[in-house]
Amino acid sequence: xxxxxxxxxxxxxxxxxxxxxxxxxxxxxxxxxxxxxxxxxxxxxxxxxxxxxxxxxxxxxxxxxxxxxxxxxxxxxxxxxxxxxxxxxxxxxxxxxxxxxxxxxxxxxxxxxxxxxxxxxxxxxxxxxxxxxxxxxxxxxxxxxxxxxxxxxxxxxxxxxxxxxxxxxxxxxxxxxxxxxxxxxxxxxxxxxxxxxxxxxxxxxxxxxxxxxxxxxxxxxxxxxxxxxxxxxxxxxxxxxxxxxxxxxxxxxxxxxxxxxxxxxxxxxxxxxxxxxxxxxxxx
Amino acid sequence: xxxxxxxxxxxxxxxxxxxxxxxxxxxxxxxxxxxxxxxxxxxxxxxxxxxxxxxxxxxxxxxxxxxxxxxxxxxxxxxxxxxxxxxxxxxxxxxxxxxxxxxxxxxxxxxxxxxxxxxxxxxxxxxxxxxxxxxxxxxxxxxxxxxxxxxxxxxxxxxxxxxxxxxxxxxxxxxxxxxxxxxxxxxxxxxxxxxxxxxxxxxxxxxxxxxxxxxxxxxxxxxxxxxxxxxxxxxxxxxxxxxxxxxxxxxxxxxxxxxxxxxxxxxxxxxxxxxxxxxxxxxxxxxxxxxxxxxxxxxxxxxxxxxxxxxx
Numbered sequence: 001x002x003x004x005x006x007x008x009x010x011x012x013x014x015x016x017x018x019x020x021x022x023x024x025x026x027x028x029x030x031x032x033x034x035x036x037x038x039x040x041x042x043x044x045x046x047x048x049x050x051x052x053x054x055x056x057x058x059x060x061x062x063x064x065x066x067x068x069x070x071x072x073x074x075x076x077x078x079x080x081x082x083x084x085x086x087x088x089x090x091x092x093x094x095x096x097x098x099x100x101x102x103x104x105x106x107x108x109x110x111x112x113x114x115x116x117x118x119x120x121x122x123x124x125x126x127x128x129x130x131x132x133x134x135x136x137x138x139x140x141x142x143x144x145x146x147x148x149x150x151x152x153x154x155x156x157x158x159x160x161x162x163x164x165x166x167x168x169x170x171x172x173x174x175x176x177x178x179x180x181x182x183x184x185x186x187x188x189x190x191x192x193x194x195x196x197x198x199x200x201x202x203x204x205x206x207x208x209x210x211x212x213x214x215x216x217x218x219x220x221x222x223x224x225x226x227x228x229x230x231x232x233x234x235x236x237x238x239x240x241x242x243x244x245x246x247x248x249x250x251x252x253x254x255x256x257x258x259x260x261x262x263x264x265x266x267x268x269x270x271x272x273x274x275x276x277x278x279x280x281x282x283x284x
Numbered sequence: 285x286x287x288x289x290x291x292x293x294x295x296x297x298x299x300x301x302x303x304x305x306x307x308x309x310x311x312x313x314x315x316x317x318x319x320x321x322x323x324x325x326x327x328x329x330x331x332x333x334x335x336x337x338x339x340x341x342x343x344x345x346x347x348x349x350x351x352x353x354x355x356x357x358x359x360x361x362x363x364x365x366x367x368x369x370x371x372x373x374x375x376x377x378x379x380x381x382x383x384x385x386x387x388x389x390x391x392x393x394x395x396x397x398x399x400x401x402x403x404x405x406x407x408x409x410x411x412x413x414x415x416x417x418x419x420x421x422x423x424x425x426x427x428x429x430x431x432x433x434x435x436x437x438x439x440x441x442x443x444x445x446x447x448x449x450x451x452x453x454x455x456x457x458x459x460x461x462x463x464x465x466x467x468x469x470x471x472x473x474x475x476x477x478x479x480x481x482x483x484x485x486x487x488x489x490x491x492x493x494x495x496x497x498x499x500x501x502x503x504x505x506x507x508x509x510x511x512x513x514x515x516x517x518x519x520x521x522x523x524x525x526x527x528x529x530x531x532x533x534x535x536x537x538x539x540x541x542x543x544x545x546x547x548x549x550x551x552x553x554x555x556x557x558x559x560x561x562x563x564x565x566x567x568x569x570x571x572x573x574x575x576x577x578x579x580x581x582x583x584x585x586x587x588x589x590x591x592x593x594x595x596x
Contacts, residue, residue, distance in 0.1 A: 001407030001496060004400045005423065008465020013426055016437030023436065030443070076333065082317050082326045092583065093334045096341070099586070100575050102525035103543045104568040107550050108344050111561075117356040119343065151340065155590050162591035211430055214527045214543075222551045239432050244532050249436050256432040263430060 024254035029247045041254040051255065053230050054238040057142060061234065062209035064146045069153045069205050070198065076153075077160035078190075091161055095154035106218030109148040110135060120147065135219070138231040145216055145232065149209075156201050163197040164190070192279040199274040203267055210263060211236050235259060344572070348565040355561045369566040376553070376563055379570065381538055382545035386524055387574075389459045389541055393523040394516040396463035397470055402512060404466040405474035406500045410486060420475075423468045431528075438462070439532055458533050459526075459541070463519070470515045473589070477511040478504060514589040517582045524575055542571050 024041055026034035045051060076094055080087045097105070112118050113134035121131025134144030171189045180188065191198075213236045220232040223245070239259065243252035318326060347355050348369055349362040373379050408420050443453040452458065481504065489499045505512065530544035540548065549567050553560040579586060 001403055001411060001500070002419070004464065005404040005466040005471065008400075008462070009422075009426070011441070012438060012462055012465060013429065013434060016434035016441070017429070019437040019440070020433050030440070079326055079330055079333075083323070083330070090330050090334055091587070093337055095587070095590075096576070096579070097337060099521055099579050100525070100572045102571075103527055103546045103550075104344075104571045107546070107554070107564060107568050108340055111347075111356065112340055112343065114356070117358070119339065122358070151337070154337075158587055158590045207428070207430075211432070214525070217527065218547055218550065222555065236432060240528065240531070243436050244439075253433075253436055256430065256435070259430050260433050263428065267428065 020253045020256060023250050024257055026250045028249040030249060031247075034250065037250070041251045044251060045254055045258055050230070050233065050238060054233045054235045057231065057233055058210060058212075058235040060142050061145060061149075061212060062206060064143070065149050065209045065212075066202065066205050068146065068150055069156055070201060072150060073153045073156035073201075074160055074198075076157045077164055080157070080161050081164045087161070091158060094157045098152040098154040101152040102214050103218045105148065105152070106215035109144075109151075109215070110219050113144045113147065120144075138229070141220075141229060141231045145212075145219075148215060149212065156205065159197060159201055160194065163194040167193040195274075195278045196280060199270070199278045202274075203270055206266060206270065207263055210259070210266070213237060213240070341572075344565060345569055348562065348569045350562065352560070352562045355565060366562075369562050370570075373563055373566045373570065376560075377545065377549055377567070378538060378540075379545065379567065382540050382542045383570070385456065385540060386542040389456050390520045390523040393460035393463050394519040396460055397467050397519045398512050398516045400464050400466040401470035401515060402474050402505065402508070403500060405471045406478055406496075406504050408471070408475050409478040410496055410499070423471050426468050427472075435528075435532070442533070453533060454535060456534070456539055456541075459529050460523070467519075470519070473515060474508070474511055477508055481507055510585065510588075513582065514585040517578060517585055518589055520578065521575065546571050 023034060025036060025038060027037050027040075028034035080090055083090075113120055115121055115131060115133040115136060118131075118134070120134060124131040132140040132143075134140050134147070167190060171193070172185060175185050175189055212234055216232055216234055217237050217240070220229050221237060221241075235255075236259070239252055239255045242248045242255060317323075342360065346360050346362055349365055349367070350357060351362075351364065351366045352369075408416065408423075438458070439453060442458040443451060445452040485503055485507075486499050489503055494502075525543060526541075527543040527547060530541045531547075534540055534544055537545075537548070546567055550564050552558070554564045
């Protein structure tokens, strides 16, 4: 019964991992046979300015997306938890954008963020704030992308809302009897009780952010065209271009392993960090 | 059979869903909720936020109904209302073909992943053998592996297979065939569900001489419909919105799925192209609507699945 997975694991995961690692030491363009070049691809990782740029862009994006997504999703879930009727309906609306998150989102936000006709700048204009060039100004392209990515935070809201509803009422009752203020109840009861969920969404959202691709690719890239904005060049976009647009399969394989290593390290750091903060029921 | 299949809720989400049904109950009154003016403030905030979340959808639909050249006019009300783009779109691009391709790939991907993952998940629940838990740990560990690592070798595998003079890497097969070998996240989700089924049922069937496959097919699957549906729609969603795999494999315009078609469309008719953003917006609406319909039909499954697994 396990055979489909075992077969699939060997053919589509373990096998490819070994091949990918092997390819990272070669020059390979699919047409000509791979040529062994030692550590050249790996050395190039540390001297390729575009790779460095794409790493910076990706970290910048993740560093903004993850905390904002978590904080805003938690705020929305707390608001939903405040009302007794209609919470389900509101939750549905918050969730909607995340199911259609893809090419159409990229197209749509290209215009919502448009410096002249976009709603974002029109709104800022109402507040007498001069709107930046979200899709044109190198300094504002990534914050614009963060704004777009936050539209899709609905699934994190769903997760938090479910977690909040599981916090036992008895805890709040006891706290109230002891005279705890609402903010104390939030930090002493709510946060510890959902800390497992918070940690989980931290990990998931970080892995997601480090591999953000579709919307940004749709907005700012087109085929092999060069001269597109380097400020929107995210790591996976660069990886995709190296492999399937320039057919530098060897270099792309080394890049993929670097991404894997980054994800593993970041996740391990988060796990280590969580040991201090996450409360598990029943654990001592 | 003791339990009617439809009456079984997902075991894990039950915990998450139950308190919601108690809303308005006395038990809820202990929650730190604002009263009076506080409630009004919360409602006002929620309504504003909900409108902000809905605005992009409304804007998109409105833009698709505005006359050509006025796509980006500030008003949300199209004047006059123009339906022409919804006719024109079908001849401007092989949109119907792309639509059909996406539906076909999505259905194949879902069906393949549902049955294979259910089989493997049941194996992890039913069969006892040394190292089983370690093997399951390995399934979970593969969740961390970025697809980028296996992307190139997978392409090479499909590229090396020729069937009847056609290179498989140039067909839609790679977009779904990998799903025949089960997917870790769904193995995890379905295993959770199967663990909640009464083991006595399996044992009784075994005594009656049913082999494991038969138990899987005639007992486990019928009892697990809600979970299977959840897995199916999650996979359909991710197949429907996937751009990366179609970008890698599909060159022939007639084989494009909707996301790739839409991308080609925006490059051609929008950016640097002939500036028919009205058609681009119409195509985007047509891409979005089917997912929204599926979502409303299967909302319960979506929400439960997310609350359980945190699926992206």
